[in-house]
Amino acid sequence: MADNLDMFRKLSEHLILIIISFLPFKEAVRTSVLSKRWRFMDCALQQIQNYQGRLGLDFSDPTWAEDNLDNHAALFDLPLNVFGHIVLESIKLFSCNFRNSDFMNFTALKQVSFGWLELSLSFIKALLRNCPLLESLSLKKCWNLDHLEISGPNLRLKCFVADNCSLISNEIVIEAPNLRFFKYSGTIPHFEFEIHPAHMEEAVLSFGMELDYDESIGYDLYKLLLQLYPIKVLTICSFMLQV
Template sequence: MADNMDMFRKLSEHLILIIISFLPFKEAVRTSVLSKRWRYIWHGTRNIEFDERAFVDFRDSQEMQASQRRGFMDFALQWIQNYQGRDIDKFQLTLSKPENFNGDIQRCISFAITHNVKGLGLDFSDPTWAEDNLDNHAALLDLPLNVFGHVFLESIKLFSCNFRNSNFMNFRALKQVSFGWLELSLSFIEALLKNCPLLESLSLKKCWNLDHLKISGQNLKLKSFVADNCSLISDEIVIDAPYLRFFKYSGKMAHFEIEIHRSHMEEADLDFGIEFEHYDGIGTDLYNLLNQLYPVKVLTVCSFMLQFLPLGDEPVRMGFDMRIKHLTLKTCVHPFEFIGIRFLLNSSPYLETLTLDIGPRRIFGGYRPPVRVNFNRFWLERSIKYKCVKESLKVVEAKGFKGTMHELSLLAHMIIYGRVLERVDVTVSKEEGDNGGNENRYREIANAMLEFPRASPILQISIK
């Protein structure tokens, strides 16, 4: 440690400032306690983020919150007034209820523009707004016109912040765009993709009034696309993006048409957690969606998919070969999910890491499995063998473990039959159970797995 401190003493303040500018703003602030020399260096960071959540306690009264918010803005204004740096890389302002701070916000944005900011983030959404309902919230502020003259922006994030669609097309250098809590049109999205030839990342969160989503275009370079709980009129999503590497969708079930390049696509995250209904043929639609995403190496799926994926036209085959190396299941390890889990294990012959994200999920009544099964013995059937468990699976992670019979049975299957398994990492739930269970009880149940017979001689089991 002493040697490391000596090395830092030899660095010039200019080099230290460069290092600090790579840190998140909160971490940059913390460097001020290292020594007298470091006390004020962080004031010149090129990565600036003002977030009211460090000042405002949303459990307090509205009057108290208003006072805290005023103190937050006073801090931000004082900070930018004393700023000694030149150009900045990133400026982020997060402030709910901005109506009473128009002039202060203008000063903050002007500060960022005059310092040639590359990445601008303005989030005026309210953290109390629910993301999983159909309520829309009108944008609380308009983007100042002087921003549109700063054509060299490479990244922009606008949450609950209106703008003129035509002026937005000035930003031809954009590489990353994120919109949230906004009314958008399909024609604007199409124009954005056409007029921003360098665009690599597009994220839409809780946007509405979109007829449907169409992500395509000549010479499209998009690598990442996120659609998070957006409201679509026709529930149709078309993606033709040859360089796409990451795709995340959260929301209601939609009709997907996806064209991707197998050598580029890496990861997909699918969450239909807000879906309240199902229909005949939904299993086939889910099956077709996975078929379109077959090249992915990292896949995350929700409980809804686990329940209804096997009810399509291909239940007998129970899977098809995908390239998945890391599979994450958002599950409550309910019997209605078992056949979907089996389907995905059968579809992942090269799987190396399995993550069970265990928590409360919506379980649909009236479920009818496509084949007759004994759920109590589902994971104990010796006749069921998965190629990935025998040949490739190295790591199993269980997060939120509560020690139910079904959780133990599933993990027991992996331990007993996992021939190349290297690690089973179990993190017990911190929540109280239905019968008054607690963390210590969950850990005690998990410890029983240490006595399970193991197929792999190198297996290590950790319980946290």
């Protein structure tokens, strides 16, 4: 083992860079923990990331159940040198930690997808404020959100997905005049919608995590449907049919 490490240390930085360029992006990022010699990995990352301006890292465990309330700590910390690539247009981070302040460098983002992460409402608001080109936002199994508020001046958002996220106050406020697609899965929250009826095309509503029914739920769903009207395509779960 020691001999192998010695052979590795003898490699030139140029050769290591070539090796990194042939690795899948996820594996290339993982090499950052091997040695301080990988400081030039920033160059390799740029070659890979600039391909169509996309970054996708999924470190979630396939055995994690999507329909329970368990939260799982992120398994990976995003290297700081990644935040230098401000030209990214699409980013997907599942079970991958990052510093909120550094993320605001990505002002060119059009598509953002987070999964299995602890997020705050203040971060979501800052993201919408600092990414004026954002058109798609997806949150899957995120937690520690007081509630969800999707709003902001000149918001371009066309697609918003909230999939089994844990909300402390169980409230979702959406003020997105350009929204065309909305998908929600989880328990029934209090919804407040301000959308442009002519733009809204499709909504998918699934309340499979809702265990109990009372009369107030029926009224909340009635108000939700009124706020979405006259949507073109509406997909609902069996729970709504029972209500």
